[in-house]
Amino acid sequence: MDDTHTFRDGDSSPGFSRDSQLVQSRFKSDLLKKFQCLYEGTAKQGNPTLLNEIYTELYITESKSGEINNEHEVRQIETQSRRAATEDTPIKCSDIFRPLPGQDKPIRTVLTKGVAGIGKTVSVQKFIVDWAEGKENQDIQLIFPLPFREINLKKDKTLSLSDLLHVFFPETKEMEISSDEHKVLFIFDGLDECRLSLNFKSKVKLCDISAPASVDELLVNLIVGNLLPSSLIWITSRPAAADLVPAECVHRVTEVRGFNDPQKEEYFRKRISDQSLANTIITHLKSSRSLHIMCHIPVFCWISATVLEEMLSEAERGEIPKSLTQMYTHFLIIQTNSKHEKDYKKRVKDEDMILKLGKLAFQQLVKGNLIFYEEDLSECGIDVTEASVYSGLCTQIFREELGLYQGKVFCFVHLSIQEHLAALYAHIYFTYKNRNVFDKTKQGFFSKIVYQKTDFSSFELHQRAVDEALQSKNGHLDLFLRFLLGFSLESNQTLLRVLLTQTGRCSYNKERTVQLITQKIREINSPERSINLFHCLNELGDDSLMKEIQHYLTSGEIRKTKLSSSQWSALVYVLLTSEQKMDVFELKHFIGAQNTADEVLQKLLPVVKESRSVQLGDCGVTEEGCAALTSALRSNPSHLRELDLSENKVGDSGVKQLSDLLQDPHCKLEKLWLWDCGVTEEGCAALTSVLRSNPSHLRELNLYGNNLRDSDVKPLSDLKEDPHYKLEKLWF
Incomplete structure (x- = not known):
């Protein structure tokens, strides 16, 4: 082995030979060429833009462990939209x-998780470009x-791992990479797309x-640190697959x-050169809460910019999307029209292609797939060359420069586009064939068999779709339902x-669906x-329930009114989607003669x-309400900063529940008021034990008005005097 080609681990300025320096320089140059341009929405097609010209810093934070999250990704975005600041x-x-x-x-x-289209791959791209340009992480x-x-x-x-690197990066044939002599970074992007059997229990x-070895064994040994233990590993994943790595x-x-x-506003001002138009677009998106929330997803910003820039910069072209x-x-429509500007031979009608893509979208959505292959397209009657024409809708991923000629991988630009096309397919399936897309039939939509129309109503389709969406454990049909x-x-x-x-034409009974x-x-x-x-009611243009609740809120009648279960749900929706951040929640504003505090708190x-x-x-x-409260807070312990339970008889049982919450390392509660709460020596001891064994962020603790002796509180007083703990104020 020639030592002149060896990189010494931990040496930020390795003593490369001249040949080694040339190899590394060429390697950086090749990566820079590959990653310096951003193709929004597509992998190879579209107008390339230099990444650094449009890149907008994303909001990235440390997270809890990589536990699985099966919630629909739009639900996660709606939750995160309230936490980003x-x-x-x-x-x-x-x-x-x-x-x-x-x-x-x-x-x-490092495991980086985030929903589809949120910017994980672009973050990887930015990291690589900054490194290749010599700006960051030069160690x-x-x-x-990969x-x-x-x-x-x-x-x-x-x-072997060496062979695998030679396949993907031919330049490495000129390097000697030993198990402990390099500081290298492996980036495994898209764990949720992994089709390997990653068995971390393998011996x-x-x-x-x-x-x-097999490729899955190579990856497992690399991740656990058996292979190249001095290397760095970066894995990105959608939340639903985050637990594949222990x-x-x-x-x-x-x-x-x-x-x-x-950052949303910064993106639009970078993306749209006409600043007046950019401001108009920002103002319009802010006027629709559901659209503004979705703008947390960079891909949705690109979709919105594509649509609104064209509609607002030209002559009046109908109602601006709300x-x-x-x-x-x-x-x-815009993507279909842009296809006509390309130089290609038209071999398939637009509507046939859209419906075939819709069938593909629906079939794969039901299966839970975002990535699919040639056989999936063929099953829906799609020719690969036809699909590539619709660059804004169906993206052909084919890394020819890496020497991978074995197959082609396809995906829609974003999960939401797949859901939109799937809903369009279901809509046309009903209006054109008068059939329910959820009915399992042997013949597909594109069969030449002529179906005899049944007495099937739009309401039945909506009813079935609502039931299917509600039965889904992870809500994977939620956005599909909104579109439908x-x-x-x-x-x-x-x-x-x-x-x-x-x-086709059909008569939809909107009122009946709203009632459903x-x-x-x-x-x-x-x-x-x-x-x-x-959100479905919003798509149907019905906001009567929300207006009713908003009236109760603004008039102050909320405490005098016995709300139905649907009105309670509407109240939650209104409060969570309000443009005003719910930074301070005061329970007394919602308690009336008709409901107990525990009931209202639960709602x-x-x-x-x-x-x-x-x-x-x-x-x-009561203790019951406190138990429900702490159970709910455990799912998001890092958000709460102040909790006042004064003059509620939560007792030692409630305090022990709160102690468990404080024990969570992600809990950032700073002020806890338990004045006159029925706390005794037992509850005080529980708090002391937690604070001593697990120094928390708690700075203020109010135990005034409880039946506590000086000896009960002395251990807490000692913590207050200890500089290793953050407790600054203690009342008793």
């Missing part, structure tokens, strides 16, 4: 391997980006990078939360006729579960979880 410490993309102040352990493996000698969608194509191969241990193998979990409100259905349908109901509006049907000549959804809201026990149904827990200061003083909260 919190006091959580943001982490710059370039700093993900650098410990935060107070952290002294080295970070080798790293080599970066190997997206899972490309590694999948090697899943049945047996080869196969590989320490030699020249030893042949927590003990990960040193830091970060979360990409997309754009906060200032709902998701309108926005995505306009986007579909949105298509029932005549204004959206008129818009569709721009795309499709044979959409309202009834479902009434029946659902969880206010959180009903949030999507209110409004989704709002409580998103509040930074929770004021429950003198409201009649």
Whole structure:
């Protein structure tokens, strides 16, 4: 082995030979060429823009462990939209391997999670570009980006890690990489797309990078640190797949939360050169809460910019989109029109292609797939060359420069586009064939068999779709349902006729569907579960229930009114989607003669979880209410800063529940008021034990008015005097 080609681990300025320096320089140059341009929405097509010209810093924070999150990703975005401006410490993309102040352990493996389209891959791209340009992380000698969608194509191969790198990065043939002499970074982008059997319990241990093994064994040994233990590992994933890598193998979990409100505006001002037009677009998006929330997703910002820039910069072209259905349908029209500007031979009608894509979208959505292959397209009658023409809708991912000729991978630009096309397919399936897309039939939509129309109503389709969406554990049909109901509006049907000549005609009974959804809201026990149904009402243009609640709020009659279950759900929806941040929640504003404090608290827990200061003083909260409160707060312990339970008889049982919450390392509660709460020596001891064993962020603790002796509180007083603890104020 020639030592002149060896990089010494930990040496930020390795003593390369001249040949080695040339190899590394060429390697950096190649990566820069590959990653310096951003193709918004597509992988290879579209107008390339230099990444650094449009890149907007994303909101990235340290997260809890990489536990699985099965909520629909739009639900997660709606939750995160209320947290993006919190006091959580943001982490710059370039700093993900650098410990935060107070952290002294080295970070080798980072798992970055975030919903589809939130900016994970662009963050990877930015990291690589900054490194290749010599701006950041120059202690790293080599970066190997290995997206899972490309590694999948090697899943049945047996080869060594060295061989694998030679396939993806031919330049490495000129390097000698030993197991402990390089500081390199491996980036595995898209864990959720992994088709390998990552068995972390496998007893196969590989320490030699020249030893042949299956690709999944290579990756597992690399991640756990058997292979190249001095290397850094960066894995990105959607939340639903975040637990595929065991927590003990990960040193830091970060979360990409997309754009906060200032970053949204920054993006549009960078993306649109006409600043007056950019301001108009920003103002319009702010006028629709549902659209503004979605702008936390960078891909949705791109979709909105594409639609609104064209509509607002030209002559009057109809109603400016105010709902998701309108926005995505306009986007579909624009992408179809842009296809006509390309030089290609038209071999398929637009509407046939759109419906075939819709069938693909629906079939894969039901299966839970975002990534699909040629056989999936063929099953829907789609020719690969035809699909590539629709660059804004169906993206062909084919990394020819990496020498991967074995197959092609396809995906829609974003999950929401797949859901929109799936809903369009269901809508046309009904209007054109008078059939329910959820009925399992042997013959598909494009069968030449002529179906005899049945007496099937639009209401039955809506009813079935609502039931299917509510039965889903992870809500994967929620956005599909919004789009499907949105298509029932005549204004959206008129818009569709721009795309499709044979959409069919049907009479939708909007009032009956609204009644159905309202009834479902009434029946659902969880206010959180009903949030999507209110978005459905918004797509249908019905806001009567929300206006009713808003009237109660503004008039002050909320405490005098006995709310129905649907009205409670509407209240939660109004409070959570209000433009005003629910920073302070005061329970007394919602308690009337008709409801107990525990009942009201239980109904409004989704709002409580998103509040930074929770004021429950003198409201009649009992141990039962305190137990429900702390259980809810455990799901989001890092948000709450102040909790006032004064003059409620929560007793020692409630205090023990709160002690468990304080024990969570992610809890950032700073002020806890338990004045006159029935706390005894037992409850005080529980608090002392937690604060002593797990120093928390608690700075103020009020135990005044409880039956406590000086000896009961002395251990807490001692903590207050100890500089190792943050407790500054103690009342008793």
